[in-house]
Amino acid sequence: MPVLGTLDIAQWAAGGVSKFDPWDGDAWVLKNAELLAISIEIQPVARALLPPGMHPSVPMYAVFSVGRFPESPVGPFTMAQVLISGRVGIRPRGFALKTLVNNEAARRELALRWGYPVAPGETKIISRHDRVQAQVRAGDVNVLECELTDREPIEGSDSEPLASTNLARNAADGKLVLIQVEPAYEYGKAERGRPRVLSFDQTVWRACGHVQLNQGITAVYSQCDMALPPPRFIMDPERPSSQMPKAAA
């Protein structure tokens, strides 16, 4: 049986999780979005940041994901996330440690509809000829600086952004749930390059010193239309969604 995450769910929740209210309806459409995702391998100690309902991927990696959304049902907003790679059953997913959003209405809706672990924060994406940089600030503090260098065009369909899973408290019964967010993308432009993290505040992102960076994998910058549909899969964070078949003997 593949190993599972070892995050203490109750303790994590005591540190603050969003209230989530399941809903049905049309997906949010976020036109002309600009996204930058930096993927870096991390030490297996990060297993302590994954819920027991998820398997760590082999090897583990972190995604530093930032986005600028000029159009949304609640107006323009920016968002930055740190995801820890894993699997829900057999599907690749990233557990969201923290999501920093600059628009209060967006924070409220992202938390309520998808369980994002939101907090205030401002993201800048700066595009230069040789690189794309991202700076994330919480208050007056730089909490993340990362960049893509050696830009080269790719087909957007070749990239597979890691979908996030968010730990939240169900509004109806107060139970902790793990919500899978499954965005869809229509790419206008996409680029690939070398990934680099220049600074990363473990405390603000709730990484607890467990996100120890190894070698970079890749960085992807894209301009796209993004859709955020209602969550389809809501699971118990303590138990794997699909148990591996048991051995007969």
Place this chain on the structure above:
Amino acid sequence: MKFGIFYEISVPRPWTPEAEKKVYDNCFEQVKLADELGFDYVWAVEHHFLEEYSHCSAPEVFLTACAMITKRIRVGHGIVVCLPPINNPARIAERTATMDIVSGGRLDVGTGRSGTWVEMGAFGVNPDDTKKMWDEVVHCLPRMWTQETFSYEGRYWSLPPRAVIPKPYQKPHPPMWVAVTSPGTEVDAGERGLGCLGLTFGSVSQQEERGKTYRKLIRNCEPVGEVVNEHISALNFLYCHQDNEEGVRTGQRFAGTFGYLAAMLLSTHDVYPTTAYKTAGLLPGLRSDPHKKGGAPKPAPKSDAPRVPDSITIGDPDRVEKALRKWESAGVDTVNFLLNAAETIPQEEVLASMRLFAKEVMPRFKPGPVVRPSTAEVAAVAGAR
């Protein structure tokens, strides 16, 4: 139609010395039995760091031991990762030639380029380059096997004039294959005169289409070696039981375990956007989303009868035969079988399944026209190099 057995050698945690040894011992027992029962091939992959899924990082050692305990079964070293940062091509030529000698000329060589970030990230391989690396290596291997002195200066590896020794026992050299997972690799196989070593669990119709392309191309191929290996093999799960329901249920459990373990691994396609890896190998099928448009059909509501694609070779002998007929009609020459995953099925049941298959199913497939590697008219081509 021919039949083979195929090993990833998956070892469930905890990895105690006894557990690892037990899995290997079980494989040897199966190989010995397969040889006695008339299976044609035993294949073993080369993988590194793919925890639980494949503990077969030194297949040349495993397969040499297999050759020592068998008499007639062919030994398939495949896939060998033909990427110079992982395997120096001269070392591949040396190892395979030695294995061919030791096995008395029973070696087949399956080439490939790996598909996981787990492996490429570890060995510092740029995923964009793997097709080109593989191409260099497959063109060099036959020359190292056949030329007294070989030298090469390429983009990804070089060798000053050296006698690469020993030379293979089979003349001019062992049959060569390429692992076919990504769409389009059947074209590479056909154009180079290589056997198609199918490693995905795709649909029969997809296989048929790719097989036609391959057959068409191989007629006018420019072979990399001195033999053309026109041969299509496919991979499948085997669990044969007198009781169909029991056979399907157990087979599903083992196939599910295989897929589950595979899904934990970081494929290159997952994390590294490149045209070189358009798919995640066998993973897309395993991850197909039944709820999405174009995804696999939704599973039926709870039912006592287990549902499984009718091209998967699990169940009673009749069901297994029916599944094989589909592959046969799609132009497949050989089906290689996975027999177990992470010891999901007790060893005695694996052996019983093999025996039942050999007794009840194998005889129903009269040996077709034997596809043997034929010496190609390649003197001119070879001379032009």
